[in-house]
Amino acid sequence: MDTIKDKALRLLDQKIVNSNMKKHSLAVGAIMVGLAKHFGENENDWEVAGILHDIDYEETNKELDRHTISGSKFVQDNGFSKEIAHAILVHNAMHNIQPETRFDKALFCADPMSGLITAAALVLPSKKLADVKPESVVNRFYEKNFAKGANREYINVCEQIGLTLEQFSQIALLSMQNISELLGL
Numbered sequence: 001m002d003t004i005k006d007k008a009l010r011l012l013d014q015k016i017v018n019s020n021m022k023k024h025s026l027a028v029g030a031i032m033v034g035l036a037k038h039f040g041e042n043e044n045d046w047e048v049a050g051i052l053h054d055i056d057y058e059e060t061n062k063e064l065d066r067h068t069i070s071g072s073k074f075v076q077d078n079g080f081s082k083e084i085a086h087a088i089l090v091h092n093a094m095h096n097i098q099p100e101t102r103f104d105k106a107l108f109c110a111d112p113m114s115g116l117i118t119a120a121a122l123v124l125p126s127k128k129l130a131d132v133k134p135e136s137v138v139n140r141f142y143e144k145n146f147a148k149g150a151n152r153e154y155i156n157v158c159e160q161i162g163l164t165l166e167q168f169s170q171i172a173l174l175s176m177q178n179i180s181e182l183l184g185l
Contacts, residue, residue, distance in 0.1 A: 027114040034175030068092035119147035
């Protein structure tokens with residue numbers, strides 16, 4: 001019998017072609033699992049939200065004003081919960097829908113954090129997550145010209161769920177290191 005994660009991975013394979021987008025989705029899913037464990041939340045739902053958060057990215061052709069609207073509907077139409085669909089919808093700040101719940105806020109900050117951590121690994125000679133330290137993620141956070149696409153304001157939403165930047169960096173990095181083989185890092 002398929003698990004909720006199996007279904008999410010199948011949909012990801014159907015809708016996302018770019019291998020780096022797939023890896024990004026898996027990385028965000030891993031971070032969401034780490035956050036769910038930390039907070040005692042539903043790991044399956046949180047992971048699925050991370051895996052599916054950019055499910056419409058290629059379809060909307062990177063038009064950020066459309067991104068997550070169709071994805072949220074697609075996720076709900078495929079039997080996932082309203083909470084998952086809502087977290088996916090609000091993770092795109094262009095819609096001006098504020099993340100309300102801890103679940104929403106976790107996805108909102110996990111998305112750019114995955115990019116910051118990936119970039120921190122890629123500048124190392126080894127290009128391996130195993131060689132990235134939580135303190136180097138924090139240091140890179142403060143370098144304005146490093147990984148410009150990783151929105152620092154969005155990452156700082158971690159404080160709204162009760163985590164310091166240092167705590168969030170550690171949880172996120174360890175979570176991504178747990179799936180480093182899948183990420184090729």
